[in-house]
Amino acid sequence: MTKQLTQERSKFVDFLLEYLVLFVIVGLVIVTAIVEPAFLSQRNFTNLMRQFGALSFVALGMTFIIMGGFIDLSVPGMISIIAMVTLSLVDIIGEIPAMMIGLLLGTMLGTLNGSLLVNVGANTQAKALFITFGMSQIYRALALILTGGFSMNWGTLFAHPMPVTRALGSGMWGPLSISFWLFIFFLVVLYIFQSKTFLGRAITYTGGNLTAAELGGIPTKRIVIFIYALGGFMVAVGSIVLFSRVSVTVPAIGDFFERDAIMAVVIGGTSLLGGKGSVIRTFMGVALVILMSNCMNLLGVQTHVQEVVRGIILVLAIWLDHRRHARG
Amino acid sequence: MNLNVQALGAQALNILNKQKAVVAIAIIFIVMIFPDTNFYTAGNFSNLLEAVSTNAIIAFGVTLAVICKGCDLSVGSVMVMAGIIAIMLLNSGMNMALAIILAILSGSVVGFINGFLIVHQKSEAFIITLGMGMLVQGIALLLSNARHVSASDPNFQRIANDNWFGIPNIAAFMIVFGVLVFLLLRFTSFGRNLYALGGDYEVAEHSGINVLRTKWLAFVLTGTFAAVAGVLAASRFNTGIPIAGVDIPLMVNCGVVIGGTSFAGGVGGVPQSFIGIFVIFLLRNAMSMIGIHPNVQMLVLGIMIVAIISLDCFAIKRKKEAV
Numbered sequence: 001m002t003k004q005l006t007q008e009r010s011k012f013v014d015f016l017l018e019y020l021v022l023f024v025i026v027g028l029v030i031v032t033a034i035v036e037p038a039f040l041s042q043r044n045f046t047n048l049m050r051q052f053g054a055l056s057f058v059a060l061g062m063t064f065i066i067m068g069g070f071i072d073l074s075v076p077g078m079i080s081i082i083a084m085v086t087l088s089l090v091d092i093i094g095e096i097p098a099m100m101i102g103l104l105l106g107t108m109l110g111t112l113n114g115s116l117l118v119n120v121g122a123n124t125q126a127k128a129l130f131i132t133f134g135m136s137q138i139y140r141a142l143a144l145i146l147t148g149g150f151s152m153n154w155g156t157l158f159a160h161p162m163p164v165t166r167a168l169g170s171g172m173w174g175p176l177s178i179s180f181w182l183f184i185f186f187l188v189v190l191y192i193f194q195s196k197t198f199l200g201r202a203i204t205y206t207g208g209n210l211t212a213a214e215l216g217g218i219p220t221k222r223i224v225i226f227i228y229a230l231g232g233f234m235v236a237v238g239s240i241v242l243f244s245r246v247s248v249t250v251p252a253i254g255d256f257f258e259r260d261a262i263m264a265v266v267i268g269g270t271s272l273l274g275g276k277g278s279v280i281r282t283f284m285g286v287a288l289v290i291l292m293s294n295c296m297n298l299l300g301v302q303t304h305v306q307e308v309v310r311g312i313i314l315v316l317a318i319w320l321d322h323r324r325h326a327r328g
Numbered sequence: 329m330n331l332n333v334q335a336l337g338a339q340a341l342n343i344l345n346k347q348k349a350v351v352a353i354a355i356i357f358i359v360m361i362f363p364d365t366n367f368y369t370a371g372n373f374s375n376l377l378e379a380v381s382t383n384a385i386i387a388f389g390v391t392l393a394v395i396c397k398g399c400d401l402s403v404g405s406v407m408v409m410a411g412i413i414a415i416m417l418l419n420s421g422m423n424m425a426l427a428i429i430l431a432i433l434s435g436s437v438v439g440f441i442n443g444f445l446i447v448h449q450k451s452e453a454f455i456i457t458l459g460m461g462m463l464v465q466g467i468a469l470l471l472s473n474a475r476h477v478s479a480s481d482p483n484f485q486r487i488a489n490d491n492w493f494g495i496p497n498i499a500a501f502m503i504v505f506g507v508l509v510f511l512l513l514r515f516t517s518f519g520r521n522l523y524a525l526g527g528d529y530e531v532a533e534h535s536g537i538n539v540l541r542t543k544w545l546a547f548v549l550t551g552t553f554a555a556v557a558g559v560l561a562a563s564r565f566n567t568g569i570p571i572a573g574v575d576i577p578l579m580v581n582c583g584v585v586i587g588g589t590s591f592a593g594g595v596g597g598v599p600q601s602f603i604g605i606f607v608i609f610l611l612r613n614a615m616s617m618i619g620i621h622p623n624v625q626m627l628v629l630g631i632m633i634v635a636i637i638s639l640d641c642f643a644i645k646r647k648k649e650a651v
Binding site: 071116120121122124125126127129130131133134135136137138140141142144145149259262272273302303304305306307308309310311312314315318319322323 | 399445449450451452453454455456458459460462463464465466467469470473474578581582585591621623624626627629630631632633634637638639640641642644645
């Protein structure tokens, strides 16, 4: 009897820990809505949706990289070089082709990262961290050299009207913004990919145990290259959404995106140890990160206190993740 | 006697073989003879030495973490926070020695928390220290209100900027701390145990080494050294800059690896780390002297980091395949 009770309770605790982020989101919404009713206004909702923008796409790509047991710090450099190249091409080849080239460039840079890691035998997260950091420096430097360090403003700089960019940046379709629809599209596609396809399952196996996956006949090297390519593609999408929204693009536009993306993924509950996770969880993680800053802003928390709170939450999330998965 | 000399010679050759960074340094020195610059002047070298010093002190601490198969990415933020704490305590009228000691202790506290999370709770070192770095960066911004803070006491500036028999004080500090860590690694059981548990954690644990305490202490020391460097840097510029530490952690960790302290754990030491940091700063200095644009410098440094870490990984892979 007693044993049963404790089992029941531990099941409940497990459930609570597993979906902690959901409870935190609900709690945060309730508290903020009571203290500051403006939180529930239509305007704040639109605002929140727009903030989903770039970060959510980058985080979706990062989910697969982390699920595969790796990590990618090259995001800031990639965002910067993709935005700069795409914007420089707009006047030459038109808006849509420029964006296509941007997406292609992102995929290529991701592939480059992945093949470099695979070929030098960087099979742990720590090694991948340092190499992708170096790659980020290289991409950022290239972006700076290409543009001479100048900022670009698509609102005034280009002869073309840019309807797609404008729509991505501020357009609405029904109750939701167009960038949010795009996010939902990618979320659904990637969720189906992750749970229903062989490749999606293979990524999880690779992250769970690299050696076992390799012995089990999964082409782990190609998987690693693939997750980085996918990550690069999503970074390119994020980069395009980002410059659509902010209109003025500086070479440092992507700074701290890697940090926030990793934070969103880990807070969502995708394990840094690899092999466990889901894009749905990342969606919750992104929602929490964005809600958190929105709520703290509405509640009038000082900017630097917010930074500390964010740091504490990140450390706590990583700590809980390791406690949960390392011993379970 | 003769044998001894021969053995020493062989050892030197061996070190040179492992130390490709030394070759890089030699190449830079030779190349810099040709262009007409101020590279070979006393002023430049003392500048270079001062710039290297604080980073080298951080690197000595990071060496301890890397030897036991960890790494510490919170050092940049710890450095900045310690500098700001020292200056703010000083400005609030506290005794200088006490203010500095408290600032350094703040670094030890961060190191202690890092150690708790990594060693006791078995979190992955690099990601948890990345998170701690963010947290500490936030604290530094909060304390300073994101402004530069300057010490009102002119004596604070003198700690780093005075000369000591012609050697800049800050370089003297670096030498003292370097020798200290070197002795710690070579002649104490703590140092020996650190190498042992970096080489193989399980074996070290089963041979009766208190692995928890040893590794934990390594992280505390890493935090402490970062804080010492922070106080010295703050004293050097007489300013605490809350965002100065953003690039430092990855740069210093890479520098340590460039020197030959491998992520595989169990190898490396103080001289290697110093050489690794020195080569980064020498390259920067030389490129500035020739007049290479900062953006291109960033590119070259990025390529160097990728190349060196890749080579390290490649060497580990080869070694595994050979076994």
